Amino acid sequence: MALLDKLPIRWSLIPAIAAIGAILLVLSGLGIAIYDEQNYRAQKIREATAQGEILAATVTAALAFDDRPAAQEYVEALRVNPQVVSAGVYNDAGVLVAGYARDSGGQADASVKLQPPAFVGRHLVVVTPVSEAGQHLGLVALRIDTDPITRRLSRYVGLGLLLFMALLVVGVLAAAHAVLTRTNSDLADANRNLQEEMHERERAETALRQSQRMEAMGQLTGGVAHDFNNILMIACSGLDLMERTDKPERRKMLIDGMRQAVDRGASLTRQLLAFSRRTSLRPEVIDLNAQLEGMRLLLDRSLGEDISVVVDLPADLWRVQVDPSEFELAILNLAVNARDAMPGGGTITISGHNRSAGADEAVPVDHVVLGITDTGAGMAPETLSRVFEPFFTTKAVGKGTGLGLSQVYGFSRASGGDVRIESTVGLGSTIFLLLPRTEDPLPVSAPDLSPVSRAPGGQGDLLLVEDDDGVANLVCGMLVELGYNVSRVDCAAAAITALEANPGFDIVFSDLVMPGEMDGIALARVIGRRWPSLPVLLTTGFSPGVAAAAEEGLTLLTKPYGIGALAAALDSARPG
Structure with a gap:
């Protein structure tokens, strides 16, 4: 009898208990959503910051030597990461040096300033400084794609349904608890999948081979x-x-x-x-x-x-x-x-x-x-x-x-x-x-040729194209010793003018990298069109155009060289 007397009291408390429970569930759900969103953003910022630091370390040498092609290669390597919307490398004035944008109609920002990581719409923007030995060289900027807010909020649909039902139907508290458990399990699975994707992206970044050489x-x-x-x-x-x-x-x-x-x-x-x-x-x-x-x-x-x-x-x-x-x-x-x-x-x-x-x-x-x-x-x-x-x-x-x-x-x-x-x-x-193991023989080394004795003027007229006065003076001395009558100009345009005035030169010896609009390869192309029988010998100490010279079939002499190597290269370049 005493138990039955207590039952009305217990049933009367159920609405209040349910309301309190619902409020607690609502607050808990909001707390979980806020915490998960903050955790997601913090994790995304850590990932993007690490990618920015890797790119900054990679392009240090390119910025230091103003090597824009190399900087462009580094940002292009980010194609392996589908979440990188755009990337840019900027000089110390914040002006774009090299950029990449996944959208064919988009492009990297023309200029940036150093700023903390920030979410702009559905993108995360990270700007990282590039420095070497305390010297500021420039900036790199990444724009990372993030999950749409609607997609992230969809994770809480089950929890929202549970809360709505808790407010309306007291009798479904047990079922609501099962839904909450299932939702938490889905969130744990989603978190594990996210961690696996992060490890896959790290393994995919082996495409950055240039960083190994740097x-x-x-x-x-x-x-x-x-x-x-x-x-x-x-x-x-x-x-x-x-x-x-x-x-x-x-x-x-x-x-x-x-x-x-x-x-x-x-x-x-x-x-x-x-x-x-x-x-x-x-x-x-x-x-x-x-x-x-x-x-x-x-x-x-x-x-x-x-x-x-x-x-x-x-x-x-x-x-x-x-x-x-x-x-x-x-x-x-x-x-x-x-x-x-x-x-x-x-x-x-x-x-x-x-x-x-x-x-x-x-x-x-x-x-x-x-x-x-x-x-x-x-x-x-x-x-x-x-x-x-x-x-x-x-x-x-x-x-x-x-x-x-x-x-x-x-x-x-x-x-x-x-x-x-x-x-x-x-x-x-x-x-x-x-x-x-290979059974193929070793390549045969070229013999070390010594200069032969040449009569002065006996080799013909040579046009030397060299912008460095110190190098030109010494090379002229070697050419005279080899028997050439030497005329020297300091750029490709001057070389064309000299050839127009005197087309009787026997050979042109030109540096590959020169001031002006034309380099040595462009000069060789012009000579090939206008004076097809005139041989051209190119020389360089270092240039990305070395491979292009080989593709053109041009004879190339690598600096530094001695008088013996110079004599052999000139003989090789001249027909007969």
Whole structure:
């Protein structure tokens, strides 16, 4: 009886309890929606900021050297990310240098200013500064697509339905609880899917291969600058001493020393151009012993005096066919990683051996195994399992991009081989490059031609097109020694004027990069149309037009060159 007396009281409290419960549910739902929206925005800002910082680090060198084509390549690489609506690289004045927009009718903003990340409509705009050694170089801006607000609000349709029913029907509280549970499960699934998409995008960003070379170039900068200062010191002191001596043997010794210094500088420059991908590269047969021996100077310059490099390769190591610059970049990346694992100094050992077909399932052909071993700290298993992932790094911010080992992995697989790693904490690491053997012969080196004795004026009339007075004076001296009558102009327009006045020149020798509207290739095209029988020889120290010159079938002489190479190139360019 007492229980029945209490039942009316309990039923009378149910509407109030339901109302309170509904209010609590409404407040909870609003709190969840606000928290999830804030969390979504914060997560989106973190993702976009990280992408902006990666792009800023990538275009540092391009902005520093005003290399707009390279900057355009970097922003075009963002096509792999479907959420990037537009991207722009801006100079220190905030003016657009290179841009990309996914919508064919759109474009990147013409100018930007540094500002915090901001949501504009359904887009997130992130502006990141680009700086090097404390110097402001410019900005990069990304416009990232976000989910429409209607799509995000749709996640709460189930919760809204639950709240509406709770306000109207007290008897469906249990069913409403089931709907809420199911909604929370859907939100958890959506969050897991979002995390998986983020990891997929990170793996897709391996297309930013140029960042790998820029990281290696950064490792080289200090050592190469030191070495070039030594080369300049040899040349400067040699010239001073030559002015103070008349002894032939003394002058010959000084000349030999300066020539060796120049040859060493030219070798360094060729390798730097290869690393920066401004020369035409293709796989070729190489001798690993000779290739690694040729890298010793670069390794010594970039690793530091507290790191010793031991190369222990058998003389009968098989030949392989790889891209030489990619191979040297892979070795350099491995050596730099080994150096960073030995902050107190240590030894890097490069060893190798031949392995016959069938000894390894991953490379079912005869192959060479190169091992790069350090005496550093080693890696834990959880680090070891991720070392080849793009952008994964254990280094401090600013010390590495996490692209070095991913380049090594990509190089080995693209060469038909594989890469392995063994590491023990406290005992160091060894990375093995497996490269397939080739039976093709080594390319034949061009002979080192010495200048022949030529009678003055016996080679004909030559038009020299060179804008640098210092270079022109020395080249004129070499040409006169080779027997040419030399006329010199400083640009392509002046060269055409000279040819119109005197079409009797026997050959034109022109620099590839010159001031004015026409470069060397454009000049060669004009000469080919108007004076088709007149041969043209081009020369350059560095230019993106090297590949274009090759496509045109033009003879090209690379700076620096000696009088022997100049004589051979002129003879090759002239018919008969």
